[in-house]
Amino acid sequence: MLIKKSTSFPIDELETSLHPDLYLHFLLSFLLNSKNSQIIATTHNREILDNKDIFRNDAIWFTDKQDSCSTELYSLADFDSSVVRNTTNILNAYKSGKLSGTPNLSDTFIDLDL
Numbered sequence: 001m002l003i004k005k006s007t008s009f010p011i012d013e014l015e016t017s018l019h020p021d022l023y024l025h026f027l028l029s030f031l032l033n034s035k036n037s038q039i040i041a042t043t044h045n046r047e048i049l050d051n052k053d054i055f056r057n058d059a060i061w062f063t064d065k066q067d068s069c070s071t072e073l074y075s076l077a078d079f080d081s082s083v084v085r086n087t088t089n090i091l092n093a094y095k096s097g098k099l100s101g102t103p104n105l106s107d108t109f110i111d112l113d114l
Helices: 020-033 046-050 090-095
Strands: 008-011 038-041 061-065 071-075
Touching: 046 090
Parallel strands: 008 038
Antiparallel strands: 061 071
């Protein structure tokens, strides 16, 4: 049904309970065999950003929690060429914070005297 009919299929945490090889196999099988359907999936699997040959920049979206507790949604295609080039390693750019969307980690020391 997902491949034959024109369908949008939302999946929350696509990688949950899937082996990483099966996760990629599922996505590739869908992308190669579906012409009119779309998967809209969330993931915390940042290693998927290392597969630049699979996804276009406008198909990768990030979320960034704001101080007001709202969430900003933006595409990899929104970045100009000073941040994302054809030769950019997207996973490394994300991990280094150039693309935002990463947790704001504080100090690991917890002051128990407060």
